[in-house]
Amino acid sequence: xxxxxxxxxxxxxxxxxxxxxxxxxxxxxxxxxxxxxxxxxxxxxxxxxxxxxxxxxxxxxxxxxxxxxxxxxxxxxxxxxxxxxxxxxxxxxxxxxxxxxxxxxxxxxxxxxxxxxxxxxxxxxxxxxxxxxxxxxxxxxxxxxxxxxxxxxxxxxxxxxxxxxxxxxxxxxxxxxxxxxxxxxxxxxxxxxxxxxxxxxxxxxxxxxxxxxxxxxxxxxxxxxxxxxxxxxxxxxxxxxxxxxxxxxxxxxxxxxxxxxxxxxxxxxxxxxxxxxxxxxxxxxxxxxxxxxxxxxxxxxxxxxxxxxxxxxxxxxxxxxxxxxxxxxxxxxxxxxxxxxxxxxxxxxxxxxxxxxxxxxxxxxxxxxxxxxxxxxxxxxxxxxxxxxxxxxxxxxxxxxxxxxxxxxxxxxxxxxxxxxxxxxxxxxxxxxxxxxxxxxxxxxxxxxxxxxxxxxxxxxxxxxxxxxxxxxxxxxxxxxxxxxxxxxxxxxxxxxxxxxxxx
Numbered sequence: 001x002x003x004x005x006x007x008x009x010x011x012x013x014x015x016x017x018x019x020x021x022x023x024x025x026x027x028x029x030x031x032x033x034x035x036x037x038x039x040x041x042x043x044x045x046x047x048x049x050x051x052x053x054x055x056x057x058x059x060x061x062x063x064x065x066x067x068x069x070x071x072x073x074x075x076x077x078x079x080x081x082x083x084x085x086x087x088x089x090x091x092x093x094x095x096x097x098x099x100x101x102x103x104x105x106x107x108x109x110x111x112x113x114x115x116x117x118x119x120x121x122x123x124x125x126x127x128x129x130x131x132x133x134x135x136x137x138x139x140x141x142x143x144x145x146x147x148x149x150x151x152x153x154x155x156x157x158x159x160x161x162x163x164x165x166x167x168x169x170x171x172x173x174x175x176x177x178x179x180x181x182x183x184x185x186x187x188x189x190x191x192x193x194x195x196x197x198x199x200x201x202x203x204x205x206x207x208x209x210x211x212x213x214x215x216x217x218x219x220x221x222x223x224x225x226x227x228x229x230x231x232x233x234x235x236x237x238x239x240x241x242x243x244x245x246x247x248x249x250x251x252x253x254x255x256x257x258x259x260x261x262x263x264x265x266x267x268x269x270x271x272x273x274x275x276x277x278x279x280x281x282x283x284x285x286x287x288x289x290x291x292x293x294x295x296x297x298x299x300x301x302x303x304x305x306x307x308x309x310x311x312x313x314x315x316x317x318x319x320x321x322x323x324x325x326x327x328x329x330x331x332x333x334x335x336x337x338x339x340x341x342x343x344x345x346x347x348x349x350x351x352x353x354x355x356x357x358x359x360x361x362x363x364x365x366x367x368x369x370x371x372x373x374x375x376x377x378x379x380x381x382x383x384x385x386x387x388x389x390x391x392x393x394x395x396x397x398x399x400x401x402x403x404x405x406x407x408x409x410x411x412x413x414x415x416x417x418x419x420x421x422x423x424x425x426x427x428x429x430x431x432x433x434x435x436x437x438x439x440x441x442x443x444x445x446x447x448x449x450x451x452x453x454x455x456x457x458x459x460x461x462x463x464x465x466x467x468x469x470x471x472x473x474x475x476x477x478x479x480x481x482x483x484x485x486x487x488x489x490x491x492x493x494x495x496x497x498x499x500x501x502x503x504x
Contacts, residue, residue, distance in 0.1 A: 001104050003097055005442030005492060006053070012439035013062040019134040021455070022048055023443045025056035028067050028103070032076050037119040038129045038136045040081060043107040044088055044117035045139070045147070046131040047345070047405070048451065051443045052077075052090075055102030066100025073103050085120050086110070106445065112342065115147040130407065142317045143407040149315065150341060156314035157216030157359040160207035161228055168213055169203075169221040173265060173369055177203075177221065180368045180377075202361045215314060216362035219264055220369055226261045231320040234260040234267055234309070236274045238327040259322075264309050265369050265378055271305060271325065272298065278327055280416075295416050296332055297392035300401070303385040304334045304412045310366055310379060311358050311410075313338025318408075333413045339405045346403050347448050347487055349386045400460065419459070433458060433466050438475060441492045446479060450486035460486060 009023055019025060022043070026033045032054075043050035054077070055067045067073045074092055081088040090105040110117055116139060118127035128139040128147075139147075166174075178197060181189045189197050198204045203217040218225040219232060226233050238256035240248025247253060256278050260270045279295040308323045318337035326333040340346070342356030357363045366378040379385065390400060397418045404411040436456055441447060447455075453463040467490055470476040479489045 001051070001093060001095070001106065001442065003095065005438075006095060006097065006102070006104065008435065008439040008442045009051070009053070010056070010062055010064075011435055013056075013058075017061065019058065020443065021131055021133060022046075022050040022440075023053065024050065025053045025058055025062055027057045027059075027065055028054035028073060029065055030068055032073060032080070036077070037080055037084065037122075037127075039131075040084060040088055040090075040107060041117045041119060041127065042129040042131040042136040044084070044110045045115055045128065047109055048444055048447075049107045049109040050131060052105045052107065053102060054104075055100065064098050064100050064102065067103055068101075070094045070101040070103055077103065077105060081105075081107075083120070084117055086114050086117060088117060112147075113151050115150070116144055139407070145315065145317060146313065146338060146407050153360065154313075154315070154341075154358055156316075157214065157219070157362040158202050158205060159215045160205045160212045161215055161218055162207060162212060164213040164218065164228065166198075166204075166213075168218065168223055170223055170263065170266075173221045173263065174203075176370055177365065177368050180370075201364065203365070214361065216359060216365060219309075219362055220365040222263045224261070225263055229319060231322055232314075233262075233322045234271050234325065235322045236260065236271060236325040236327070238278045240329075242328050242330055244326075256327075264366065267309065268302070268305060268378075272302065275301060275325065275327065275332070293396060296398070296414050297396045299392040300389040300396075300414065301332070301334075303389045303392075304401070304414075306379050307385055308334050308336035308410075308412070310363055311338070311341065312336040314359060314362075330417065331413050331415050333411055335409055335411045337409055339407050339410050346405055346454070347450055349403060419461075433462070434470055434473075434475075437463075437466055437470060438492060441476065441490065446489050446491040448487050448489050452490070453486070 012020065013023065013025060024039045024043075026036070036052075039050075039052055043052070054073060055065060057063050057065045071094070074094055077092055081090055088107060088110075090107045092103065092105045095102050095104060116124070116128040118124050120127070124144060125141060126138065128144055129136045130139055130143070131137075178189075178194060181187060181197065181201070189200075192200075195204070199211065202214050203221065204211040205214045213222070215229070218228065236256070236258045237254055239246075240252055240255050245253075248255070256274065258274045260267050260274070262270075275296075276294070276298070281294065305323075305325075312318070312323060313336075321337045323337075324333075324335045326335065338358065340356075341358040344356040363379065369378055393400060393414070399415045399417070399419050402413040402415070404413070433456060437452060440452060440455055449460070449463055449467060452458070452467070453460055456463070458466075467476060471478065475493055476490050477493050479491055480487070
């Protein structure tokens with residue numbers, strides 16, 4: 001890090017008066033802070049990692065207090081990092097600012113296959129942390145298990161469900177599935193019996209001396225999966241105010257409250273009906289004509305809903321948690337247990353051909369099952385759903401969806417406020433966000449435009465404007481060929497200089 005980058009971070013810290021999500025400042029005048037490993041673990045497990053600065057006092061409004069024995073502090077810091085499991089290898093530097101020494105450490109996020117990072121003395125259950133707002137929070141047992149399961153391919157959807165058989169499956173869905181499989185050119189299934197095909201595609205799986213339905217088969221084809229798995233359904237709640245628990249004008253808690261059950265193909269239409277009956281209509285002008293449209297585009301909602309039910313976590317710890325639809329006056333949220341799986345990150349969502357499947361057997365079945373009255377299958381499993389979601393929202397003049405990826409859950413939120421304000425609306429002058437962008441890039445290194453937009457709560461157009469200004473001023477530069485994509489990446493110009501060798 002350069003002195004300019006550190007000073008930009010200090011400006012931001014003093015402005016908000018607390019540590020940042022990706023920056024932790026500690027005094028450490030004579031010794032390393034106790035339980036520093038918690039922050040090391042947290043940044044290693046948090047998307048984007050973070051920066052620790054020693055020699056800055058939060059109590060003194062982030063004044064530079066310095067460290068007395070910088071090389072000793074640096075070495076001790078490196079020793080703690082090496083003792084983590086897995087070992088953390090940060091970039092540790094000593095700087096002199098205002099005549100005082102400070103120590104900075106840039107900690108990269110670990111690959112998903114190595115998470116969670118924890119301190120062996122505390123153990124996996126108590127020694128793994130994640131960054132939330134300005135503090136370090138211990139991972140729950142469920143979150144730890146989710147990270148561990150992400151190291152390989154989960155198999156929960158292939159688990160046998162005792163006491164089940166072909167009589168528990170919908171005949172129409174089952175016949176349609178077999179017919180679609182056998183209709184393909186060159187398929188090996190044409191000459192095989194139904195029983196053999198169902199075993200190959202893991203609709204039927206072994207349990208002792210017999211075969212029973214798999215969990216994925218019940219969710220995709222079952223007559224009533226919730227008889228055995230009551231939590232694997234949908235709940236839809238319409239709230240009268242913008243926050244959960246805030247009553248309406250008549251003290252009502254809900255405007256609508258529905259529970260939707262059945263196999264996935266038969267839950268989609270009832271869920272869409274509940275949402276449609278609670279959606280408002282809005283008017284948009286296309287040329288000379290006014291057109292009444294749904295509050296939210298149905299294509300976007302359907303894609304988000306399919307992703308939620310198909311990619312939800314099916315481990316035993318989450319089977320009591322349904323997929324939730326929450327409608328508020330200003331937004332619609334769809335929430336499922338379990339965060340993003342595999343190599344897919346928020347930056348890659350919507351990229352053509354980018355997909356990763358937690359429930360591979362379930363998704364494979366849904367590719368060949370048609371809902372009643374529809375010619376196409378439930379999903380394509382080709383990574384195109386999020387792109388269709390973006391396109392539908394763009395066409396409707398609505399903002400891009402907000403994705404909130406946590407270890408234990410994934411939330412998609414649609415806003416109903418159009419991105420194109422009418423001429424009669426008063427537009428407030430924009431706040432200068434250049435210092436905030438510079439501080440963010442200084443603390444995190446190279447980031448995409450989408451990441452900058454998410455971290456600062458800026459719209460894409462606003463982020464693009466400020467980045468263009470900073471590029472014109474020679475303070476940031478783009479590192480990718482595409483400049484109009486949200487995945488275009490930026491860094492501060494000063495970050496190009498060769499860095500000192502890392503401490504060994």
